[in-house]
Amino acid sequence: MDIPGLLTSTLDFAHAAVAFVVALSIIVAVHEYGHYIVGRWSGIHAEVFSLGFGPKLWSRVDKRGTRWQIAAVPFGGYVKFLGDANAASAGPDEDTMARLSEDERRHTLHGAPLWARAATVFAGPLFNFILSILVFAAMPLFTGIATDEPEVAALKPLPVLNELAPGDKILAVNGQETPDYTALSEVTDAVPKSPTVEYRVLRDGQEVTVTGPTPQPPLILSVQPKSAAQDAGLKIGDVIVAMNGVEVPRFIDLQEVVRAGKGAPITLTVWRDGKTFDATLTPRPRPIQAEDGGLETAYLIGISSFYMFEPARRSAGFGEALQIGLEQTYGIVEGTFSGISSIIAGSISSCNINGPIAIAQATSTAASAGLTSFVWMVAALSTAIGLLNLFPIPVLDGGHLVFHAYEWARGRPPSDALMNVAMTIGLALVLALMLFGLSNDLFCV
Template sequence: MTELIPSFGGFAFTLLAFVVALSIIVAIHEYGHYIVGRWSGIHAEVFSLGFGPVLFSRVDRRGTKWQVAALPFGGYVKFLGDANAASGKDGAAVDALDPAERRRSMHGAPLWARAATVAAGPIFNFILSILVFAGVMMFTGQASTDPVVGDIRPMPAEMRVLEPGDRITAIEGEPVETLSDVLELGRTLPPADLLTYQIERGGEAMTVEANFPLIPVVESVTPRSAAMDAGIRQGDVILRIDGTPVHAFEQLRGAVEAAEGAELALEVWRDGDIVEIGLAPRRMDLPSPEGGFETRWLIGITGGLFFEPDVTRVGPGQALWGGVQTVGRVVETSLSGLWHMITGAISSCNLQGPIGIAETSGAAASQGIDSFIWFVAVLSTAVGLLNLFPIPVLDGGHLLFHAYEAVAGRPPSDKALQIFMTVGLTLILGLMLFALTNDLFCP
């Protein structure tokens, strides 16, 4: 019985991380609907975090019931005149309202107020993501473009490194002007144990020997990857693959590609200890720099320099613009991935369901609060984007009905709305079932 405790502990941690992440995203999304609706003169009867039996509730001075329900996998705002959590129209209730009260209902308010209230949910998700990305950028700073050594990563004692503050001017005789030059040489120079560096230290030019710039150090671990499942951690240094020493990250990449899914034996340095790890690369679909996706054998790690680049502080304006750009990249990659799955260019297994998202939540949380916060921002962007799809039941479907009303001068009939909502609900349930199937049966 005791051997089940670690598994249960891991499951509980994953579930908790998923619930926390989803609750934050849902609360922000629904608050967007609520607050813009209130500003637009639409009365919210219920604000619910979760579904099912109510665990806690209170009614505020405006008459809105705020509640937390037992099933924390979503939420809703029920406005005056809504028949249900999906904002279906309660025709009889709306018809019974006097003109002043009808104006305070979702279905009796002006078109602009209804459209703004619906759009606010996804927009608030994007705002949350932008603020998180911007906050992370301001807190961590931005890597300087100068080839100056910052902090040195923990390394095996036998490895030779530079000193913080060193400015690299050349590697193996190749001139270096920016940090990008160091990275490019790390990809193109022949792998070797030591290289010759020309540096400036304390105003004095000197020549020293140090490690290959892009050593096989683990910068980050991809959730639900072969590396994470095998127990590889951020900061690990891979010394050997199948007994062969590796000095450069490109050697590791080449060995993974050459294995074509066969198991690799890794010798890893971790905090002064040597750890033996076995894992098999997996086929994964990744966004390519040129656009689209490429399928490669991967173990799920990213590499880095043997030193942390010098960091410069980022101002609020630059950080916010960076947050907007990051959200744009997430949206672009998500839409590209969806299109490539529809056309069959990449595997539909890339679509995760609730189990996959929960596992990713737990994996992100296990790597630290910064990784978890970043994951919440990415997931918030994905939720905002999904809700804008023109599918009835989703916010995008409601906006489509509002667009029709703006053009036709009248809303769709109640019967047509009921049919569309049924079709939309069927599509969403089918998509959820397909994603859940992926979670259970995809490798």
Template sequence: MDLIGFLPSFGNFFYTIAAFVVVLSVIVAVHEYGHYIVGRWSGIHADVFSIGFGPVLASRKDRRGTVWQIAAIPLGGYVKFAGDADAASGKDADALSTMNDSARRRTMHGAPLWARSATVAAGPLFNFIFSFFVFAALMMVQGVAVDEPIVGEITPLPAQPFELQQGDRILAVEGVETATLGDFLSAAETLPAQAELNYRVDRDGRVLQVTGPHPQPPLAGSVAMQSAAREARMQPGDVITAIDGTPIATFRELRELVADSAGGALELTVWRNGDVVDLTLVPRSTDLPLPDGGFETRYLIGLTSGAVFEYATQTPSVVDAATMAATQIWRVLRTSVEGLYYMVLGQISTCNLSSPIGIAEASAAMASDGVFELVWFIAILSVAIGFLNLFPIPPLDGGHLVFYAYEAVMRRPASDRAVRVLMAIGLSLVLTLFAFALFTDLTC
């Protein structure tokens, strides 16, 4: 056995697991803290707050009598409230029968309906609130592009040097007026497919004719997780100069050649920091959400176009950041609902489902891309997990809320027998979905 050759793989595996544990632990902690704190405010006592399942690795009891613990299996967590028989909030009938009214009020099963409903709903709600503040904070830290085509630091490209300089305000490219940054970017679709173009710029009050790069060269801005480009080890900043020996100068040409490949292997010539690298990629059939709803299936390699220069940015107002954060949450929720709907109809692939394996790979990919990308991914996943927990399936939070809705309408709780049967059926459905997602991650 080649132990030295095995070490890099082992290191990657450890890195993937570590990233997965960090990502999932943050989301689980937020979710379970929502249950815990709203339960506490509602007068329900928590016996155990656990991150993970199985053997306890570390624990501490606080002054309220709640045990805070970290367990060995990092696939979730739970809050065990007083009167619960297990982590799924099953009723401990024997313990409840020996309690007086005051003690029963401090249990999940003896609390008023409003307190139980608020405590259960708080988990997903806290996931959404957490993501909202993370999105808003990242937008304020990162800033948003100013809608003016003012040149920042120019990205290294193989065709440099250009006469375009940092600080120039672009007035036109090849005669196409660019009053806004949007005009400059949209011009990329109609400009000649050349690496070097003619610019008219305002430089310190003087109007000059200079040369500059195409607004959208075949430059990798980001590399999508679980994509052909990431599998081939492409990196942000890579410039694709040729495909199957055919030179290209624009991202538009790259997109068209990938779309026409029908999934066939492509031989790419890549310029990377002055060096030339040859890579082979196989475009993957991918289901993409459309702006107006629905999905479109296309062949992709997992690259987004990089910026030819840094755009001037400004810090958005609190209101603007909050609006953009809410819009991002709505986009994740809508895409999730539409994805499930079209998968059930068979119109898009079930390969869009992810098990812990897929989430672990994505976590490692985002962690390798940087802190900003990792935190953004955590916020997106927090929305998705909050949404998943609202499914009306026991033992998910949505299933408990269905029981409480029944109790509110019928003026009596569902029978213990019915709850046990439905919990067993729901658990079977959840495990089946888990197994199916695991199967798709292993086979897709």
């Protein structure tokens, strides 16, 4: 028996499970708090606020009579309002409602005005979006954003001569001016296919010429879960120096080799901590941005890279940071709809619908990369969960909002028979989607 391998697999599973539970608990707590606080503001009394399901591990009752609890099964949560028949608020408890006075019914979810019920339901997804926006905005406030002019804050280890130094402002690369990062990016793809290039930099008030690696070498800065790179054992900080025996000094050279191979196996020569080793992997079909703005399938190995130095940063203003938060949240929403439409159109595989295992792996990978990456993942998942809950499927918040819209339009709520049928169909759809995602996690590569 491979005891070390078994131990490693167990530790990896435990790390993924803990990271997933922590991320999910944060997102669920924010979502349910949205329901709770807007319901309270609207005059609706919450009897229970639960993080998790099943037997209670801890609980306390506050001065408003709401029991706050942590339950044993940490995969979700709920708010049970006065008069609810169950934790899903799918219908009223008729016995409870019959015992309440007219004034007391006003404090139930089912006896409150339509506007209060709709606001309470919508608040859950809304708070998920607010969490995402605030987190994405907070990141540039704490870490800053790259200066307009390319400036080296720190260098990354590479197996190539590098005469650049922290504090250097990059003025030109191989004689091409680089006044900003847009120009540096354009130069990066245009420099010769050589391990080193010539930099003109401003150092201590004087212009000097030095030699260094290409601005964007094949330095691995992230490894995607369930990717060919992850299965091949590649890690953040590795440098791919050759593919199929041919040197790849620029990241664009690596991309060209993968693209030309059309999914054929590739042998890599990898530099790690001063030593080199070979690894073989097979690129896998993954969605990428198409020219028309949609998605299309391409073969990828599952890594990303950036510049070979850490850019110098400046402080970000609150308005600038808030704009970044809004743009990143909107980008996730737009990307989700683009992915769904591309799957329906058949331009990308339905294997791109992930289930809990893939999400747990992605969360674990983000946690391993550091607190910033983990927090970013929590914010991204919060947007995705908020958006999913707005889908017009009964049992989800979006389905409840459809029922409220029906009541507003018709002047009366849907009949109990219609609600029961709709809830059954909605539950079946949600379970089918969960099982489909889980099967993708298990059988798709």
